Amino acid sequence: MAVQAAQAASGTTVDSPAGGPGTVLGPAAALSCRECGERTPLGPVFACEACFGPLEIAYEFPGGGTSGPAGLRERIEAGPDNIWRYAPLLPVPADVAAKPNINPGFTKLVQADRLARELGVTGSLHIKDDSGNPTHSFKDRVVAIAVEAARAFGFTTLSCSSTGNLAGAVGAAAARAGLRSCVFIPHDLEQGKVVMAAVYGGELVGIEGNYDDVNRFCSELIGDPAGEGWGFVNVNLRPYYAEGSKTLAYEICEQLGWRLPDQLVVPIASGSQLTKIDKGLKELIALGLVEDKPYKIFGAQAEGCSPVSRAFKDGHDVVRPVRPETIAKSLAIGNPADGPYVLDIARRTGGAVEDVDDPRIVEAIKLLARTEGIFAETAGGVTVGVTKKLIEEGRLDPALTTVVLNTGDGLKTLDAVAPTTGMSAVIRPNLDSFREAGLAS
Amino acid sequence: MAVQAAQAASGTTVDSPAGGPGTVLGPAAALSCRECGERTPLGPVFACEACFGPLEIAYEFPGGGTSGPAGLRERIEAGPDNIWRYAPLLPVPADVAAKPNINPGFTKLVQADRLARELGVTGSLHIKDDSGNPTHSFKDRVVAIAVEAARAFGFTTLSCSSTGNLAGAVGAAAARAGLRSCVFIPHDLEQGKVVMAAVYGGELVGIEGNYDDVNRFCSELIGDPAGEGWGFVNVNLRPYYAEGSKTLAYEICEQLGWRLPDQLVVPIASGSQLTKIDKGLKELIALGLVEDKPYKIFGAQAEGCSPVSRAFKDGHDVVRPVRPETIAKSLAIGNPADGPYVLDIARRTGGAVEDVDDPRIVEAIKLLARTEGIFAETAGGVTVGVTKKLIEEGRLDPALTTVVLNTGDGLKTLDAVAPTTGMSAVIRPNLDSFREAGLAS
Structure with missing residues (x-):
């Protein structure tokens, strides 16, 4: 109808x-x-x-x-x-780059060595940082x-x-x-x-x-x-x-030197992004642009909206809707349309779907900011938090090449970190007051 | 001492x-x-x-x-x-790109045809959009x-x-x-x-x-x-x-196909950025990377903090300090250290220094957003507003190639536009209510 x-x-x-x-x-x-x-x-x-x-x-x-x-x-x-470098693989006209468009993409793939050390990653860890897009997501x-x-x-x-x-x-x-x-x-x-x-x-x-x-x-x-x-x-x-999300897969592989990562950690809202990243990787393999080898896709949810994670853990193929209650509002879809496809991809590739609670999301946002200078949206806290959890539980191999997605910008979700982020000290404008605060060299 | x-x-x-x-x-x-x-x-x-x-x-x-x-x-x-492509022209080690750094730069130079039409520009108008940097300025x-x-x-x-x-x-x-x-x-x-x-x-x-x-x-x-x-x-x-600002000049010329723009509109806080852009352009000429030809640099201030504009209009070489009172807080330096150098460059290149008041800054932010989808910080409202004013007064040639700088992100100065930016209508969730609002196709 x-x-x-x-x-x-x-x-x-x-x-x-x-x-x-x-x-x-x-x-x-x-x-x-x-x-x-x-x-x-x-x-x-x-x-x-x-x-x-x-x-x-x-x-x-x-x-x-x-x-x-x-x-x-x-x-x-x-x-x-920008994403138009992949125009031959997208549903867009060949002359797309000549038209006025916001021209997103080709955002940084940051080699996150300091974060890797904190997480005990011995392989190479990368953040695909989509906060660099024109409207920062x-x-x-x-x-x-x-x-x-x-x-x-x-x-x-x-x-x-x-x-x-x-x-x-x-x-x-x-x-x-x-x-x-x-x-x-x-x-x-x-x-x-x-x-x-x-x-x-x-x-x-x-x-x-x-x-x-x-x-x-x-x-x-x-x-x-x-x-x-x-x-x-x-x-x-x-x-x-939805096809726009394929460009994340293309960019990650190109930025790794036309190689597939071993493991990806992707946030789940409707689940569409994760399925399209998988589609993009498969296309690159089919076209011979990267070598065919196994990769694992891990899905990340906030505990307060984790219907896909729940279904994964319970071994179900269907996703039971939930009422979202989390600070990760950009992921708060209680009835994710692509949930069943996500479950299939996580299982088929040997990945998993996992979730983290709100305090750990905030902690992960700060961990990423403190180690790599990247201020992520709550969705980025979810992927980094899930990555940490999966490593701690031995489910993500720390010796391999891993890419974690940050899909948005912390400036848009300031409220999430505000209660626990502030000044170290307030002092009078003189050296004595400064020394008393214990911050001197 | x-x-x-x-x-x-x-x-x-x-x-x-x-x-x-x-x-x-x-x-x-x-x-x-x-x-x-x-x-x-x-x-x-x-x-x-x-x-x-x-x-x-x-x-x-x-x-x-x-x-x-x-x-x-x-x-x-x-x-x-990023800016390290210009490492041979910067005070940085040759292997700088291999060190962990935030890697800013190579931000978009947006061809602003819709803004050009609204401003009556018949040449080519470009926005150098530095909101694309890692922390968005x-x-x-x-x-x-x-x-x-x-x-x-x-x-x-x-x-x-x-x-x-x-x-x-x-x-x-x-x-x-x-x-x-x-x-x-x-x-x-x-x-x-x-x-x-x-x-x-x-x-x-x-x-x-x-x-x-x-x-x-x-x-x-x-x-x-x-x-x-x-x-x-x-x-x-x-x-x-301060030398970091030279990279704006390098990028603009490279993105124009290794050509100098005819006119640049640059915001003035301390004035350092404007002087370094001039320095960068002169270096490219001296190195033969661009053809030697005249260019004009225009400085832009908020009326509520316009000591350099004042001195320019009065024909003075020195800048009398002021107490800033403007929404453009990132430009609110009442005693700009590089003011005299700015005056010299504006005069030597045949440019000018001009200012706009706060309502026109807000109007310019919205004009840029509405025509090009770029949400600028107040400093970007100042440069776009000054560009508009200079064109209206016949002091900036609309037939030439002009580059206007946006140095920051509107997400950081939401308060400036909030009082005059909101919903078109609030309706009940049905078609009748929608039709009544006069927004239907």
């Missing part, structure tokens, strides 16, 4: 504006159902017409050889310092892809429901692309978050209700003429949007 | 640890007085022993040819995606250089006085480098800023007094055994620290 309504509302698939999907969205060939495999033409749809399963992009990459399509690695390396990656899909489908308004990072990413990306934006948030959001989302000049609409009410309203709007021409990045553009 | 004390306190110049400055701090050959030209060996000193004038780095760059030292441009282009550039100087001089504690951006930059850089840090701030700083500075785990000391009291105390500490082994990035390491 919703699918057909969206299709009808947009009145177009990608084939119509420019003779064939290949020219419009690069190597994206079709949408394919993750459950039944049914293929659908590219368009602003997100659920399979046959079985209502989630749709994802199916690609036709330029053919092969053992080291990938001729010269692909060199073409990537000669590309721009990984959401810029997924939104940038959604912008190109919105253009391909002729949408003129970019929209989403959000309680934080996504609102800013959509506002900024729409502004730069010259699209109208209209973002829906719960009406009682903190003023700081409202300002961050509203400053880009798009419409910001408060909904009287909680986040679930906001989401329900957005689904209604997609099927209504009132929302005609609107691209909801995480609803009717979701199959495109 | 202070100079000798610092010299004595550190007990070393750069020659001692490793036979010759060239090996320790790259092409830095000596310190040279900007007033009398007297040369001093490299060391943690900042004022001329002969005339008390400010010291700066004198270089001996590897010799020449018309296109710069053989292969320099290629070496730079093959270097890392240009301070990471200068602190990164100071870290290398601190290492060369055997300092084990990194310090500074600060009211904002600098505290975070020092805390993060020291953490990553494995140095102790001790940062001094006024005791009544807002909690958010305290948290941002303290999270990196260094000492953060509140001083009972205002920023002037903090500064005075730091000067006292430099001459005292209590501060032995301490590098104050903006005092006894200032000559090294």
Whole structure:
């Protein structure tokens, strides 16, 4: 129903504006159902017409050889310092880098030797630090892809429901692309978050209700003429949007010198990011851009919202929804859509899903800041905290190459560390007072 | 006095640890007085022993040819995606990129076509967006250089006085480098800023007094055994620290395809950044890395702290101190040390120094966010606001290539825009309520 309504509302698939999907969205060939495999033409749809399963992009990459399509690695390396260097592997037009877009990605992969020493890691430990993105979270990656899909489908308004990072990413990306934006948030959001989302000049609409009410309203709007021409990045553009997370996998491997890491620790909100990182790694192997070898993916949740971790520990294939209660608000999705896929990947690769409680999240944020000078969002505290726990329990091999994701910026979640972070001392402006404080050389 | 004390306190110049400055701090050959030209060996000193004038780095760059030292441009282009690609032109060891440092720089130069249209610019307009640095301000550039100087001089504690951006930059850089840090701030700083500075785990000391009291105390500490082994990035390491701003000039030219811009708009706090950008541009010309042609540098101040703009308009060579009263707190230096040099550069290059009032700063922040998706700190509002004013008054040529600096991140100065930035509407979660709000497609 919703699918057909969206299709009808947009009145177009990608084939119509420019003779064939290949020219419009690069190597994206079709949408394919993750459950039944049914293929659908590219368009602003997100659920399979046959079985209502989630749709994802199916690609036709330029053919092969053992080291990938001729010269692909060199073409990537000669590309721009952002995600568009991977345009040949993404659902975007070949000339994407020439269009106004927020150009996220190619963020730092920090070799974290001081953190490694504290954690007892003898191999090499790296932080993939996505706080370096334009609006300081990984959401810029997924939104940038959604912008190109919105253009391909002729949408003129970019929209989403959000309680934080996504609102800013959509506002900024729409502004730069010259699209109208209209973002829906719960009406009682903190003023700081409202300002961050509203400053880009798009419409910001408060909904009287909680986040679930906001989401329900957005689904209604997609099927209504009132929302005609609107691209909801995480609803009717979701199959495109989600692919943005593949770029994390590409960058990590390229930055390691075109090698797969042995172990990755990835945060879980909906679980989409983790599944797309796995997809990205598999593509690099299939294209011969990296050597085929085993890797383990570990998922990280906050204890206060750990339905996937719970299911993993209980040996279940399904995820039982929970009511979130944690400081890691950017991960607080109680009913994660991609939970079952995450469980499958963690088990298949020999990884795990684990969680940490709020005090340990705060401790991990400070540990990362103190050792590497990186101030992470609470989601980064979750991945670092889980990494520490997995090492302590002997479940993550400290002798291997490990990459831990930090997907956001501590400036956005100051409240999490504020109660336990402050001045060492307050002194009078003279040397005696300074000496008394015990801080002298 | 202070100079000798610092010299004595550190007990070393750069020659001692490793036979010759060239090996320790790259092409830095000596310190040279900007007033009398007297040369001093490299060391943690900042004022001329002969005339008390400010010291700066004198270089001996590897010799020449018309296109710069053989292969320099290629070496730079093959270097890392941060300021260390310019190591051959900075006071840092040749192997600097291999040491743990926060690795700032190579931030985006954004082609701002939508902003250009709004401002009536027919040439090309670019924003150099330093909010992309690790702690989201240009301070990471200068602190990164100071870290290398601190290492060369055997300092084990990194310090500074600060009211904002600098505290975070020092805390993060020291953490990553494995140095102790001790940062001094006024005791009544807002909690958010305290948290941002303290999270990196260094000492953060509140001083009972205002920023002037903090500064005075730091000067006292430099001459005292209590501060032995301490590098104050903006005092006894200032000559090294300040050179970090040259990298803005290098990056802008490289990102323009090794061409000089015609016009630059640069914010003025102490004025140091503007003078170092001029120095960097002149070096690129002298080395033959860019073609020699005229460029104009415009300085930008907030009306509430505009001593240099005032002196420029009055035709004075000296700057009369003022008491700052503006929302642009990162530029609120009432007695800017490099004011006279700024006046000289603005006049010599055919530029100007101009100011804008607080409401226009806020308006400019929003203009930049709305057109380019860049959320700037108040300092970025000052440069964009001054650019607008200069164009309206016909003093900045809209047909030329112009680069405007944004030196910080709007997330750090949310208060500036909060009063005038909010939700478009609050509605009930249904379509009727949405239609009533007049936001439907």
